[in-house]
Amino acid sequence: MIKILIVEDEQPISNLIRLSLTRAGYSCTCAFDGMEAADLLENNRYDLVLLDVMLPRVDGFELMEYIRPLEIPVIFITAKNSVDDRVRGLRMGAEDYISKPFEVIELLARVDVVLRRYQKTDETLTVGGLTIDTRSMRVRRGNDDIPLTHKEYELLLLFARNPNTALYRETIYERVWGGEYTYGSKTVDLHVQRLRKKVGWEGQLRAVNKVGYRLEV
Structure with missing residues (x-):
């Protein structure tokens, strides 16, 4: 650690x-x-x-x-x-x-x-029932691999490294997509919905009213 x-x-x-x-x-x-x-x-x-x-x-x-x-x-x-x-x-x-x-x-x-x-980050993160190998970008639940797109993986990593923290949509967009967030854009919401279903975080990755999303662990 x-x-x-x-x-x-x-x-x-x-x-x-x-x-x-x-x-x-x-x-x-x-x-x-x-x-x-x-x-x-x-x-x-x-x-x-x-x-x-x-x-x-x-x-x-x-x-x-x-x-x-x-x-x-x-x-x-x-x-x-x-x-x-x-x-x-x-x-x-x-x-x-x-x-x-x-x-x-x-x-x-x-x-x-x-x-x-300094290459001092943990190679493996365990959060919300998932195991994330940051070297191979491999995501597993138990023994099952979960295939993710590159943006879905970056989004997952952002939530995994900031558990129990409300993240603004603007912050999420800037960290994952780069550039400036456009008010009213549904990019973040659509990717979060897909990520929830793929990794089984329907009850943990929660919307925060007028803010964005929070991973509750």
Whole structure:
């Protein structure tokens, strides 16, 4: 399982990140100041660090100097959103820089991108009674293979990596089809209906009024 260290001193934000990532299938550990994070990094191996800048005892930029030789990818998540701060964080070796406040779906997407860049994503996902082999793009329910089109597979993967999260139609369209969503388009709805039937998610892949869809697991 992918292990992520969350270094954030604000308890509500830390809890939100941890809960969202745990639901998405990641193993999370939380640290609430820079020194605690350094101790955890010294004694454990993590696949990704989510790092606030303004931390007690040791700030995020100072901690980044400690992390860099460990070759662990880092995403800064911080209210310090000036151009100078973003440039400083990226030049120090961070893979990404997310400004607060942020949308959970954006955070999950950026985490997924960085992990794939480092080839650290789980090869197999198990969700909603399905087994998804992300290397071979093979989807099974029990011992039975489920044939999907490329777009259906991408749609399935999006829901599987964001369980219990309401996804806007605009977000779904942008992530699966690319480009800008056209209001009133039925593309997303038609593909979701077909996907439901093919994978047996009629009771789990639910419509969210005026929003889009949510996979309930």
